Amino acid sequence: MATVELRFSAQPEHVRTARLVAAAVARRAGVDEAVLDEVRLAVGEACSRAVGLHRVNGITAPVRVVLTDEEKAFSIEVGDEVPSAGGTDSSSARGARNGADQDGDSEGEDEMGLAVISGLVDDVEVSSTDDGGVIRMSWPTTPVTLEP
Template sequence: MATVELRFSAQPEHVRTARLVAAAVARRAGVDEAVLDEVRLAVGEACSRAVGLHRSHGITAPVRVVLSEEEKTFSIEVGDEVPSAGSGGASDVPGARNGSDEDLDSDGEDEMGLAVISGLVDDVEVSSTEDGGVIRMSWPTTPAIVLP
């Protein structure tokens, strides 16, 4: 299992870099070329959401992106350091973080971003704990063709 970890300060200009890295690692892992745009868009939405949460809560810790290649799956986890106001838990249905409306920005971009991600990715899980939130997304990979 190959893993790449990316950490960046919560600045919007770094989201583009995260998208480019995710697409390059996904391509190397064997994600179908037709799906790479979806990978880029989903990572961009997840990273933008994490950046927005960090900035709105005054958190200076970096946003975490972990890209993992497994036997038949490529997964990406985007983590933030914004604690949940609720008890935590996981959900495969996008929506607000477990807690109050404090976690949503005034425009509802948090929910919109999660809705976009769920429309792009078939296998997505959103979880939130007192340590922060994670969006985990995965895509199937095709094995590399080995020429004799």
């Protein structure tokens, strides 16, 4: 099992880099070429969401992206440092409780982002704790065989 960890400051311009790294690592892990655009889009949505939560809540900690090449799957975890107000919780409610709905649109954008991710990724989990939230996504891989 190989793991790549990426941390970046909560700035929108870093999301593109995370997308490019995720696509490159996914390709190397054996994710089907036809799915790489979905990987890019899903990672972009998850990272944009984390950046938004950090910025709205005044969190200076970096956004965390962990890319893991497992035996038959490739997974990506995008984590934020915005604590849940009451332990395990749904992420959209967490964002709203912590100020993400101050302008009236952020909560809807948050839910839209999660809906886009769910539409792109068959295997997705969203969780949140007192330490922050995590979106975990995974895709099947095909073993990369080298010609002798």
